[in-house]
Amino acid sequence: MTTISPPLGRRLAAEAVGTAALAAVVVGSGARAAALTEDGGVRFLATVGASALALTVLIQLLGPVSGGHFNPLVTAGAWWAGRRGGDGPGLREFGAYAAAQTAGAVLGTGLANAMFERPFAEPSGQARDGGALWLGEVVATGTLLLVVSGLDRSRRGALVPAAVGLWVGAACWATSSGGFANPAVTVGRALTDSYTGISAGSVPGFVLAQVVGAAAGVALAGLLFRPGRTAAVPADARELVPGPR
Amino acid sequence: MTTISPPLGRRLAAEAVGTAALAAVVVGSGARAAALTEDGGVRFLATVGASALALTVLIQLLGPVSGGHFNPLVTAGAWWAGRRGGDGPGLREFGAYAAAQTAGAVLGTGLANAMFERPFAEPSGQARDGGALWLGEVVATGTLLLVVSGLDRSRRGALVPAAVGLWVGAACWATSSGGFANPAVTVGRALTDSYTGISAGSVPGFVLAQVVGAAAGVALAGLLFRPGRTAAVPADARELVPGPR
Amino acid sequence: MTTISPPLGRRLAAEAVGTAALAAVVVGSGARAAALTEDGGVRFLATVGASALALTVLIQLLGPVSGGHFNPLVTAGAWWAGRRGGDGPGLREFGAYAAAQTAGAVLGTGLANAMFERPFAEPSGQARDGGALWLGEVVATGTLLLVVSGLDRSRRGALVPAAVGLWVGAACWATSSGGFANPAVTVGRALTDSYTGISAGSVPGFVLAQVVGAAAGVALAGLLFRPGRTAAVPADARELVPGPR
Amino acid sequence: MTTISPPLGRRLAAEAVGTAALAAVVVGSGARAAALTEDGGVRFLATVGASALALTVLIQLLGPVSGGHFNPLVTAGAWWAGRRGGDGPGLREFGAYAAAQTAGAVLGTGLANAMFERPFAEPSGQARDGGALWLGEVVATGTLLLVVSGLDRSRRGALVPAAVGLWVGAACWATSSGGFANPAVTVGRALTDSYTGISAGSVPGFVLAQVVGAAAGVALAGLLFRPGRTAAVPADARELVPGPR
Numbered sequence: 008m009t010t011i012s013p014p015l016g017r018r019l020a021a022e023a024v025g026t027a028a029l030a031a032v033v034v035g036s037g038a039r040a041a042a043l044t045e046d047g048g049v050r051f052l053a054t055v056g057a058s059a060l061a062l063t064v065l066i067q068l069l070g071p072v073s074g075g076h077f078n079p080l081v082t083a084g085a086w087w088a089g090r091r092g093g094d095g096p097g098l099r100e101f102g103a104y105a106a107a108q109t110a111g112a113v114l115g116t117g118l119a120n121a122m123f124e125r126p127f128a129e130p131s132g133q134a135r136d137g138g139a140l141w142l143g144e145v146v147a148t149g150t151l152l153l154v155v156s157g158l159d160r161s162r163r164g165a166l167v168p169a170a171v172g173l174w175v176g177a178a179c180w181a182t183s184s185g186g187f188a189n190p191a192v193t194v195g196r197a198l199t200d201s202y203t204g205i206s207a208g209s210v211p212g213f214v215l216a217q218v219v220g221a222a223a224g225v226a227l228a229g230l231l232f233r234p235g236r237t238a239a240v241p242a243d244a245r246e247l248v249p250g251p252r
Numbered sequence: 253m254t255t256i257s258p259p260l261g262r263r264l265a266a267e268a269v270g271t272a273a274l275a276a277v278v279v280g281s282g283a284r285a286a287a288l289t290e291d292g293g294v295r296f297l298a299t300v301g302a303s304a305l306a307l308t309v310l311i312q313l314l315g316p317v318s319g320g321h322f323n324p325l326v327t328a329g330a331w332w333a334g335r336r337g338g339d340g341p342g343l344r345e346f347g348a349y350a351a352a353q354t355a356g357a358v359l360g361t362g363l364a365n366a367m368f369e370r371p372f373a374e375p376s377g378q379a380r381d382g383g384a385l386w387l388g389e390v391v392a393t394g395t396l397l398l399v400v401s402g403l404d405r406s407r408r409g410a411l412v413p414a415a416v417g418l419w420v421g422a423a424c425w426a427t428s429s430g431g432f433a434n435p436a437v438t439v440g441r442a443l444t445d446s447y448t449g450i451s452a453g454s455v456p457g458f459v460l461a462q463v464v465g466a467a468a469g470v471a472l473a474g475l476l477f478r479p480g481r482t483a484a485v486p487a488d489a490r491e492l493v494p495g496p497r
Numbered sequence: 498m499t500t501i502s503p504p505l506g507r508r509l510a511a512e513a514v515g516t517a518a519l520a521a522v523v524v525g526s527g528a529r530a531a532a533l534t535e536d537g538g539v540r541f542l543a544t545v546g547a548s549a550l551a552l553t554v555l556i557q558l559l560g561p562v563s564g565g566h567f568n569p570l571v572t573a574g575a576w577w578a579g580r581r582g583g584d585g586p587g588l589r590e591f592g593a594y595a596a597a598q599t600a601g602a603v604l605g606t607g608l609a610n611a612m613f614e615r616p617f618a619e620p621s622g623q624a625r626d627g628g629a630l631w632l633g634e635v636v637a638t639g640t641l642l643l644v645v646s647g648l649d650r651s652r653r654g655a656l657v658p659a660a661v662g663l664w665v666g667a668a669c670w671a672t673s674s675g676g677f678a679n680p681a682v683t684v685g686r687a688l689t690d691s692y693t694g695i696s697a698g699s700v701p702g703f704v705l706a707q708v709v710g711a712a713a714g715v716a717l718a719g720l721l722f723r724p725g726r727t728a729a730v731p732a733d734a735r736e737l738v739p740g741p742r
Numbered sequence: 743m744t745t746i747s748p749p750l751g752r753r754l755a756a757e758a759v760g761t762a763a764l765a766a767v768v769v770g771s772g773a774r775a776a777a778l779t780e781d782g783g784v785r786f787l788a789t790v791g792a793s794a795l796a797l798t799v800l801i802q803l804l805g806p807v808s809g810g811h812f813n814p815l816v817t818a819g820a821w822w823a824g825r826r827g828g829d830g831p832g833l834r835e836f837g838a839y840a841a842a843q844t845a846g847a848v849l850g851t852g853l854a855n856a857m858f859e860r861p862f863a864e865p866s867g868q869a870r871d872g873g874a875l876w877l878g879e880v881v882a883t884g885t886l887l888l889v890v891s892g893l894d895r896s897r898r899g900a901l902v903p904a905a906v907g908l909w910v911g912a913a914c915w916a917t918s919s920g921g922f923a924n925p926a927v928t929v930g931r932a933l934t935d936s937y938t939g940i941s942a943g944s945v946p947g948f949v950l951a952q953v954v955g956a957a958a959g960v961a962l963a964g965l966l967f968r969p970g971r972t973a974a975v976p977a978d979a980r981e982l983v984p985g986p987r
Contacts, residue, residue: 013478021476028395035426044293048779048788053293053425061422064415068402072476122391122428124384139859146857150763157803170799177796180788181770183857231756231807233748266721273640280671289538298538298670306667309660313647317721367636367673369629503968511966518885525916534783543783543915551912554905558892562966612881612918614874
């Protein structure tokens with residue numbers, strides 16, 4: 008099926024709006040949870056749950072407009088997947104997407120700050136460093152890209168909104184770092200000194216780990232899913248018993 | 253597809269019943285949660301979770317009868333979307349819907365009060381005021397209308413029940429105000445002095461902020477989704493990579 | 498579509514197995530939650546959440562075999578809906594279903610008791626009485642039957658598994674009684690002295706309230722959904738704007 | 743529909759990756775939850791919730807490659823179902839699957855240990871023994887296999903990813919043992935001394951109970967679902983009223 012893309016400006020607006028909404032939910036839910044309870048487990052349940060729900064809705068809503076990436080590494084994965092066939096974004100388009108996503112994340116963080124009576128932008132004092140946390144970001148981002156790229160390679164893109172939401176709900180709990188897994192939102196979160204913040208000095212390490220993880224996830228998807236040698240799979244296909252039936 | 257609408261009386265009954273059930277779940281779950289735990293985070297998890305689940309079921313169940321709005325601002329958005337083509341409710345119908353929704357919310361609040369041994373209607377003493385909370389209502393209502401109007405403009409109305417439930421689950425946590433986002437239910441909640449109540453004096457500020465947010469959300473949906481220039485999108489369409497395939 | 502029913506014996510076995518599994522989840526999750534935390538809100542979150550998930554899976558799994566009722570009042574609603582057209586269970590079949598469901602609930606409660614090192618059957622000492630709780634059972638059972646009957650009357654039976662799970666998740670929180678809403682499982686719960694038990698003396702009041710609620714819910718569904726005068730609705734149909742499109 | 747299976751090596755890789763991701767989520771979420779809260783109920787909510795979400799995504803993602811078993815007893819059930827018709831895995835293939843799954847579980851546990859600054863493999867000191875816990879494993883594994891085999895026998899394999907995730911979310915809460923229900927992951931969990939660990943000495947009892955439960959669940963599915971005598975059922979079919987319509 009050939010789809011006519013909306014013009015670039017509208018796609019960038021959709022990426023900025025979606026990433027802003029995502030960042031506002033991450034930061035806002037963290038601020039609200041921290042105000043409501045002292046229990047760290049309940050705080051994390053609330054923040055991760057709200058973020059996962061928001062991601063699913065936003066990807067579903069805006070996917071037909073811009074692809075619903077809201078994450079430069081997802082856009083990079085789409086560029087990588089389409090670099091030969093010409094059906095992905097070009098490098099210049101990748102840059103524009105990443106800029107729109109980062110601007111959106113900063114805007115959304117500011118909106119959350121304002122809703123909770125904080126300055127629009129403020130430096131976070133919360134250091135998040137060290138090999139264990141970086142490994143956490145590698146795992147969280149790697150598995151996220153494995154899910155997105157794997158579904159894309161097997162032509163099941165319609166499953167991405169639900170799968171990303173469900174996976175983020177699991178991966179944030181599973182990883183020591185809390186599963187940021189998104190350079191744009193990581194930059195945004197450097198601008199709030201609330202529960203979900205990250206100090207500016209910890210951002211480069213997190214982003215680098217995310218890039219490494221994304222590359223690994225895309226590579227793993229390439230090994231497990233071979234579109235050239237596999238028949239197209241219907242959107243909800245799942246066979247309990249592999250083999251002819 | 254041309255649909256023959258049920259008669260207005262039956263549609264108003266559906267809006268009243270649905271809004272009553274929604275208000276009963278909001279108020280009842282809040283009362284039960286407040287009785288069961290002192291932890292503010294657990295209370296809010298329970299109330300928001302129950303409300304989100306109820307919304308999805310009620311919109312799904314009653315949507316084919318009345319549209320499943322249960323919120324005057326959703327009805328207003330439908331009026332706005334259809335004001336030229338003649339396929340939305342007229343202004344008089346909007347008024348009847350809003351009245352049925354408000355009556356339903358009052359009834360549902362009373363039912364919840366009775367289930368928890370409170371007077372059928374009682375004034376709430378809980379003031380909810382100030383710019384930060386009003387901004388919260390603008391954000392919560394604006395994003396709710398963006399979701400509903402955006403799915404409607406791109407002809408994916410079948411996704412509304414799940415999307416609204418999921419989004420409310422996220423937005424209530426993300427906003428400082430708790431995400432009332434519904435004038436009819438806000439009026440109902442003025443009539444309970446339990447966990448989810450709002451004092452009568454705080455209602456006008458909340459409703460005004462909701463109206464402002466709804467207008468912004470509908471406007472934003474108009475910018476991002478251009479039905480006249482976009483091909484119809486299948487209900488679950490989602491492309492990871494925008495562009496031809 | 499004409500469906501050939503499985504033989505009655507296999508259908509009764511499916512109802513007994515499904516109701517046993519449901520009762521085991523309700524009672525077992527309550528016992529486990531009570532052992533793990535002192536927080537009443539967390540206990541109820543766990544028990545209600547587990548029960549709602551189980552209901553969805555069990556109805557989905559066993560629906561094609563027996564209808565997936567697991568509740569004498571759902572079976573009664575099916576009898577009522579089909580009493581003239583001859584496509585529902587007869588009164589004798591209703592009796593057999595109710596007996597299988599009750600036997601299953603007793604068995605499942607015993608299994609949960611055994612898993613938590615309690616006697617297979619023991620009297621509960623937890624009185625649950627009074628008008629407020631009975632009203633809660635009327636509301637919980639009434640809305641449950643409204644959902645099931647409404648979807649059935651509008652030929653959207655495929656939505657029942659998810660809708661029932663979601664609605665139970667909301668209604669248990671919304672009602673003062675905790676939303677038993679099922680005479681068979683109520684009888685089973687009289688045989689455990691753990692968190693989810695109910696004393697034998699409180700059972701008649703609960704069951705009577707459930708019957709009253711179920712009748713009200715079926716009647717309300719009859720008012721809101723008129724199959725004779727409405728065109729068949731596709732399974733996931735939902736129109737934001739009522740009227741021609 | 744005849745499906746051409748991917749080569750065995752790729753299927754084993756998918757089983758190893760999927761089981762590794764599952765084990766990493768189980769162990770990692772347990773470690774994180776134990777670090778964040780003292781409340782045992784909140785800890786279990788987080789661990790079970792994350793595990794259930796992960797299972798659904800992983801089965802959905804990798805099902806078309808390898809079947810998405812991630813559990814030797816699910817593979818055994820597929821062997822049993824296909825032993826006569828020749829459309830299931832053979833015994834040698836079962837052995838390869840079980841080995842890949844166990845290796846994956848050990849790897850995933852090690853990854854989780856590393857993320858939380860523990861040795862890659864360490865013996866667990868947490869004994870989990872006794873008849874009540876073993877009964878819990880029988881029930882958890884038996885009902886899991888009932889769900890998977892029942893959906894498979896009634897040709898509704900597309901429902902397995904969601905059904906397994908939902909059922910695990912319920913069954914872990916319902917059972918005294920916490921619902922391990924998977925010999926490969928049980929072996930992996932013997933290699934972490936964190937919240938979700940199990941001492942090596944307790945593994946044989948758990949695995950034996952799981953095998954007994956799986957056999958019972960497959961047998962029960964055989965009684966309730968008779969593919970030879972039942973017409974194929976559409977993926978989401980569900981009839982409220984059994985019988986002709």
